[in-house]
Structures are given as C-alpha cells and as structure tokens.
Amino acid sequence: MNALELKKQFPILNQQVNGNDLVYLDSAATSQKPLSVIEKVEDYYRRYNSNVHRGVHTLGTLATDGYEGAREKVRSFIGAQSIEEIIFVRGTTTALNLVASSYGRANVKEGDEIVLTPMEHHSNIIPWQQLAKATGATLKYIPLQEDGTIDLKDVENTVTEKTKIVTMMHVSNVLGTVNPVKEVAEIAHRHGAIMVVDGAQSTPHMKIDVQDLDCDFFAFSGHKMVGPTGIGALYGKKKWLESMEPVEFGGEMIDFVGLYDSTWKELPWKFEGGTPIIAGAIGLGAAIDFLNEVGLSEIEKHEQELAHYAMEQMSEIEGMTIYGPKHRAGVVTFNLDDVHPHDVATALDADGIAVRAGHHCAQPLMKWLNVTATARASFYLYNTKDDVDRLVTGLVKTKEYFGDVF
Template sequence: MNAIDIRKDFPILDQKVNGKDLIYFDTSATSQTPAKVIDAMNDYYREYNSNVHRGVHTLGTKATDGYEQARMKVKNFINAKRYEEIVFTRGTTAAINLVARSFGDMIVGEGDEIVVTEMEHHANIVPWQQLARRTGAELIFIPMEADGTLTLESVETAISERTKIVAITHVSNVLGTINDIRAIAEIAHRNGAYISVDGAQAVPHMSVDVQDLDVDFYAFSGHKMLGPTGIGVLYGKSGLLDKMEPIEYGGDMIDFVDLRESTWTDLPVKFEAGTPMIAEAIGLSAAIDYITEIGPDAILDHEQELVNYAYARMSEVEGIEIYGPKERAGLITFNMEDVHPHDLATALDTEGIAVRAGHHCAQPLMKWLDVSSTARASFYVYNTKEEIDGFIESLKRTKEFFSYEF
C-alpha cells in the first residue's frame, strides 16, 4: 500500500495546525474519515433520509436496504456465521454494557468469578465491576508479565470452574499488547466459561474472524476504523443472543404490545430499540469497503513497519521510556523524563503533531505501570515514516526546551 496516495482520500489531513503540516498520531482514540465515507453519509441525508423498517414508501425502503446491507457487510467482514449475530450499538462501550447487563445478569451469581486483566480500558472493567456488585460475584485479574503481556499459564491459573465470564481486550489501547484470543477462548470454554472480547483496537488494524477465534461476544466501534462516531457492533453467538433479554425498550424492538404485556421481535432488532444509527451504519458500511479495498493484511504490515521504525527512532532519544512489549500493535505509549505528558502533548501540538496524553481510560493500568499518565502515538493507513522523522525531531526539540535552565 502507498500511504502517500491514501492520504489524498482524507480531506482533514490537508491542513496546517499552528502553521505546520498536520501529523495525526491519535488514531487509537479516533481515526480520520476518508471522503468516500463522508460522501456516503451525505448521500443518505441528501437523497433518501428516512426511518427504517417501518415505512413502505420509496425513501424508507432505500434507507432500510442501506441499513441492513451494512449489517450484512459487518457480518462478512468479521466472518460471523449468521446475519442475526450482528447487533448495532452506539459503540464498543454500549456493546460491552449490553453483554454485562443482559447476559451477565442471566448467568452470574453470588460466589461466581469474572476474569479480567489490568490492561483493560475502563469500558471493559467498570461494567464487570457493576455486575460483580449486583450479583456478589468476584473479579479475578490475570497477572501480567513485566512487559505487559499475558502467559497462557497465568490464564490457566486465573480461570477456574467458578469462572462464568472472561472479559478481555484483543489489543491493549495503551501497551499495544496483542492477546492470544483463540487460546484464551479455548481455556475459558474448557472450564465452562464464556468469553467477551473488546475488539476496538483490533478490528481496524488486522483480520478478525470471530468463528476462528471461537469467541462468544466481540465488540468494536466505527469511529476507530475510518467510520463515523456513534455506532458500534456487538457480535454474539446467536444461541446466546436468543436467550438474552433486551436492556432498552420501545419502538422497533417489539413484536406485540398490550396494555400490560409486551413481546420482543427477532434477532438482532430486539436489541435495537428506537430509531437506529442509520446514517452511521451507512458510513460504517463505506468504511468497511475502504478497508477491504486496501486489505486488512496490508494495513497490518504497514502499521508494523511504522511502529517498528518509530520504536527504533524513539529509543535513540535519551530520557524516553516506552511501555509495553517489543512485539506490539501500531501504537507506542511513552513518557519523557522530567516532562509531564500533557506538557509534552502541548509542545508537540505547537508543531502540528497530535498525540494523546493522560490515563487513556486505563487508570488501573497506569497504577500497574506506577505512573499517573503517559503520552501515546498511534498510527494508521495514512501515516508515513517521514511523519515519524518529524515527530522524533520535535521530541528532541521539546526535550531540549524543558532541559533549558531559565
């Protein structure tokens, strides 16, 4: 793939920030959006803006077709077995909350265990904390190695016959750790447990086959994979989704409503109460087309080349501490000696470079790292080695500035 040509598809990248060419290294928070996705959403609003599922008129039919075609495209993209296994949500967070509140409440009781890790995003810790509080279950944390990875031996030890759910990220948004989800799923199932995976940092960057991984639930977001904000996906095995109760009620998800009783419609619509994210689904569909055209494997290869290059270049800068394993996804979380991450991010912004600073919605992991916050540079299809070279020079200038004795 040619990142220079790809950059032309992203209007936002053709601008200057503080007088400098924009270098966007914050994709792990939100990716940028290609013109094809913007155009697809604009076409919906300009040409067939209408509600779905309820109308028989031409615009309503076209909108319904676009919305349900997006679901089929997601199904094929992650190789789900059935169309009905794809539930549209507001994002990864909403998807995980749906699993915790509906499925969790159904199978977890007092004395049971929920296995998680300390590398999780808050969206994959807090819902399970609340489930444990509601039910009297216990949270069990898989211990991490010094480099922020997990061993399968530690996973085996953490999961027991009392484990009901294993909730784990596919790729850490801080460390870049890529967890062996297939092996962890096998261990969970062998012990009679279910596995729910936060795939927000994985689906945009690599091929994901939910049948091959044999996960029970898998969640991800559109805005991290070149699509719009406000839409995400929950994949769930149909046999499990069938047994689950909705956690939101209202229009569209019902089959029959009487004065005192109601029944729910079939999968997946029973989990999609109210007017859904129609334009956002159409935008997500266009984003999947764009990613598919480039190829997930080509994207992964490009990111690996970038992150390895950035890791080597950053290691040359004295006073930089990098967190996480050497083999990682396309992001680097780091700190600069004697410079607060927010000061570092502000200094980089004056040179047109966007990085993330803070706890990255992973405060337990910050505590494990023994830091209050970090800076993070994350890469995607539109980034280049030349941008990394500019980033390195800016890091050196920032270090020199903060080392200067006024």
C-alpha cells in the same frame, strides 16, 4: 500499500495546524474519515433520509436497504455466520454494557467469578465491576508479565470452574499488546465460561474472524476504523443472543404490545429499540468497503513497521521510556524524563503533531506501570515514516526546550 496516496483521500489531513502540516498520531482515540465515507453519509441525508423498517415508501425502502446492507457488510467483515448475530450499537462501550447487563445479570450469581486483565480499557472494567456488585460475584485479574503481555499459564491458573465470564481486549490501547484471545477462549470454554472480546483496537487494524477466535461476544466501534462516530457493533453467538433479554425497550424492538405485556422481535432487532443510527451504519458500511479495498493484512503490516521504526528512533532520545512489548500493534506509548506528558503533547501540537496524553482510560494499567500518565502515538494506514521523523524531531526539540527551562 502507498500510505502517502491514501492520505490524500482524507480531507482533514490536508491542512496546517499552528503553521505546520498536520501529523495525526491519535488514531487509537479516533481515526480520520476518507472522502468516500463522508460522501456516503452525506448522500443518505441529501437523497434518502428516512426511517427504517417502518414505511413502504421509496425513501424508507432505500434507507432500510442501506441500513441492513451495512449489517451484512459487518457480518462478512468479521466472519459471523448470520446477520442475526450482528447488533448495531453506539460503540464498544455500549456493546460491553449490553453483554454485562443482559447476559451477565441472567447468568452470574454470588460466588461466581469474572476474569479480566489489568490492561483493560475502563469500558471493559466498569461494567463487570457493576455486575459483580449487583450479583455478589468476584473479579479476578490475570497477572501481567514484565513487558505487559499475558502468559497462558497464568490464564490457566486464574480461570476455575467458578469462572462464568472471561473478558479481555484483543489489542491494548496503551501497550499495543496483541492478546492471545483464541487460546484464552479455549481455556474459558474448557471451564464452562464464555469469552467476551473488546475488539475496539484490533478490528480497524487486522483481519478478524470471530469463528476462528471462537469468542462468544465481540465488540467494536466504527469511529476507530475510518467510520462515523456513534456507531459500532456487537457480535454474539446466536444461542446466547436468543436467550438474552433486551436492555432497551420501546419502538421497533417489539412484536406485540398489549396493555400489560409485550413480546419481542426476532434477532437482531430485539436489541435495537427506537430509531437506530441509520446514517452511522451506512457510513460504517462504506468504511468497511474502504478497508477491504486497502486490505487488512497490508494495514497491519504497515502499522507494525511504523511502530518498530518509531521505537528504534525514539529509543535514541536520552531519557525516553517506551512501554509495552517489542512485538506490538501500531501504538507507541512513552514518557520523557522530567517532562509531563501533557507538556509533551502541548509542545508537539505547537509543531502540528497530534498525540494523546493522559491515562488513556486505563487507570489500573497506569498504576501497574507506576505512572500517573503517559504520551501515546498511534499509527494508521495514512501515516508514513516521515510522520515518525516529524515526531522524533518534535520530541528532541521538546526535551531541549524543557531542559533549558529547568
């Protein structure tokens, strides 16, 4: 995989920021978009913008074909058995809320347990907090090891016969930890619980097979995988989706509407009320085409090499703390002694280097790390070792500047 050549396909990366060539190291927040995705979305709006499923005219047919064609691409991309198991949503957050609100409210009661980890993104904590408050269920957390990983023995000790839902992120957006969700799913199922996976940070970077993982629900966002913002997908096993009630009601998701009662469409459309995110879905389909052409195994290998190289180089800087395990996805979260992460990010931005600073929507994990905030560099298929070298040079410069100031 030639990252330098791939980079040329992303128009936004061919610019200068503050007089320097842009180095974009914030793909865990949102990835950049290749020209092929941008053009696909533009083509929809220019050539066949229309609503789906409703009209029999030519534009409506083209729009419906594009929208449903994208659903099939998602199905194939993650290994689902049927398009009935693919629900288009606004993103990972919406998908997880849908599961908590629909499946959770119907199947969790007082005294039941919901098991998760302290490393979760807020999107995979708050919906379960609200479910627990509404039902009287109990939240239980699997303890983390010193390096930010989980031990399957701790999973065994946390999941009980009272557990109804086990949920965790596939890859940590802070630590880069790759969680053993397949093995955790087996433990959950052995105790009669379902397994919900937050795939926001794994789907763009590694090959996903929901059949192999044997998860019951899997959520991800398009904007982190070179697709548009405002589109994502929820995979759910058909048996669960069929038993669940919609959480949004209105046009398109109905079968029959009377004055006092209504019935719902079949899967997957009963969960897609109103005009759907048509352009976003078509753009997501184009993003999947792009990632398949590059190859997910190549992307994963490239990012791991960059993360390993970055940790090696950054470890040479005095006062550097790097969080998370040695084996990780393409994320390096760090702090420089005596320099606030926001100051680090601001100083790097002055050199055209974009990193993230803050709590990364993971405040419980920040508390576990005993920090209020961190800086984070996250890599993707368009990053190179030269980008890492620019980062390291910028960090050394930042440390020297703040050392002189104080």
